[in-house]
Amino acid sequence: MTDIHVAHTERGIGVVTPVGRLTMVVTRQLTEAITGLVDGGTSKVVVDLGETTFLDSSGLGALIAGLKRCRQAGGDLRLARPTEQVTTVLSLTNLDRVLRPRASVAEAF
Amino acid sequence: MGDVHSVHLVLEAVPEQVDTLQDEIAQLWESVPSVSTTDRVRFEMALVEIFANIVEHSVRHHPGPPLRQVAIQLDVSPGLVEARFADDGRPVGLDLSDVTMPPPDAEDGRGLALTIAAVDALAYEREGDINRWTVTCRRNG
Numbered sequence: 001m002t003d004i005h006v007a008h009t010e011r012g013i014g015v016v017t018p019v020g021r022l023t024m025v026v027t028r029q030l031t032e033a034i035t036g037l038v039d040g041g042t043s044k045v046v047v048d049l050g051e052t053t054f055l056d057s058s059g060l061g062a063l064i065a066g067l068k069r070c071r072q073a074g075g076d077l078r079l080a081r082p083t084e085q086v087t088t089v090l091s092l093t094n095l096d097r098v099l100r101p102r103a104s105v106a107e108a109f
Numbered sequence: 110m111g112d113v114h115s116v117h118l119v120l121e122a123v124p125e126q127v128d129t130l131q132d133e134i135a136q137l138w139e140s141v142p143s144v145s146t147t148d149r150v151r152f153e154m155a156l157v158e159i160f161a162n163i164v165e166h167s168v169r170h171h172p173g174p175p176l177r178q179v180a181i182q183l184d185v186s187p188g189l190v191e192a193r194f195a196d197d198g199r200p201v202g203l204d205l206s207d208v209t210m211p212p213p214d215a216e217d218g219r220g221l222a223l224t225i226a227a228v229d230a231l232a233y234e235r236e237g238d239i240n241r242w243t244v245t246c247r248r249n250g
Contacts, residue, residue, distance in 0.1 A: 001128055021131060024124045024161050054131065056157045057219040065216045085150050092154075092226040098213040 002026045004033050013109050014042040019051040022059035030059065034066035034077070043075025046108040049101070050081030055089050063099060078108040114141045116183040122164050122196060130160055130181070141185045148248050151227040152190050155244045156181075158220040159194055159231075167198025167240055187248070194242040200235045 002020030009015060014037035018030060037045055047063060049055070067077040079101040082090065090096040102108045116137055120126040134153050138144060144152075163179055182193040203221075210222040225231050230245040 021128065023127050023131075023157060024164070025127055054153070054157070056127075056154070056161065057223050058161060058217070060219060061216040064214060068214065068216075084146070085154070088150055088227075089154065089223065092223055093219050094210060095213055 002029075004029045006033050006037065008042065009105070011109070012042065012044070014045040015048055015105055016045060017048040017051060018059075021054040022049075022052050022062075023054065023056045024058040027058045027062045030062045031065060034062075034069060038069050038073050038075070043070050043073035044109050045070050045075065045077045046080050046102075046105050047077065048080050048105050049083060049086050052083060052086060055086045057089075057093070060089065060093060060095060064095075067099065076109075078102060080105045080108050112187050114185045118181045118183070120160075120179050120181065122167075122177045122179050122198065124161075124164055126164075126179075127157055127160055130156060134183070137183055137185065144185060144190060145249055148190055148246055152192070152244070152246050155224045155228045155231070155246075156192055158224045159192075159242050159244060162201075162220050163194065163196050163198060163240070163242075167196055167201060190246045190248060192242075192244040194240075194244075196240050197238050198240055201233055201240055205231060205233055 002018060004026065005017040005019065007015045016033045022030065034045055070077040079099050081104060082101040090099060116133060118133055120129055134156060138149055160179065177196060177198055180195045184191045208221045208225060211218040228244055229247045232243040234241050
């Protein structure tokens with residue numbers, strides 16, 4: 001149902017793109033995608049949420065875990081292209097200031 | 110009851126059934142297109158969190174048989190969107206008035222706080238061997 005794509009930009013930034021719903025069903029896949037990038041030496045990661053139709057609290061937890069992992073490796077995790085539902089969840093959980101979403105993947109770093 | 114649109118679901122209490130729940134909610138909105146986007150978003154968020162909470166806390170750590178069922182009644186009336194969950198998992202040992210949003214670096218514990226922030230009312234009661242959750246949104250549009 002939900003696919004998680006992983007890619008790199010020309011500047012070596014990791015891009016994780018969840019396509020579909022980001023809920024407890026796929027949280028582990030998201031964590032593995034981010035962990036895989038960091039373990040492979042990519043600690044600057046953008047999670048492109050432009051095709052994420054729904055984000056729940058377990059998905060948020062995986063993003064926070066990913067953020068910590070990236071920062072521990074000297075990088076950062078940033079969000080791009082949030083949909084309306086994602087923006088609402090970030091606002092209701094006060095995470096919009098921690099995970100400040102950018103308008104595009106290119107603007108994230 | 111003429112203006113109430115109702116859906117009754119019985120789902121296995123396993124994570125994968127979140128998708129089924131969300132598919133059913135999407136179908137519900139097709140049947141009652143007058144519900145505003147804002148109300149749809151907050152109602153769906155609450156339902157996903159409550160279902161996940163039941164799977165995580167009432168069922169996964171329950172000493173009984175692993176497969177349990179969750180009954181969910183969804184009602185859309187001109188003024189309200191409401192969901193009633195019933196499951197026979199273990200009792201939920203918390204007072205909803207004590208629920209607070211965890212700090213930003215927490216990796217879990219946001220589900221109920223997010224639900225309370227999203228909807229107009231969230232209620233829980235233990236009735237015999239049954240957990241009953243009620244989610245209520247007053248319609249804005």
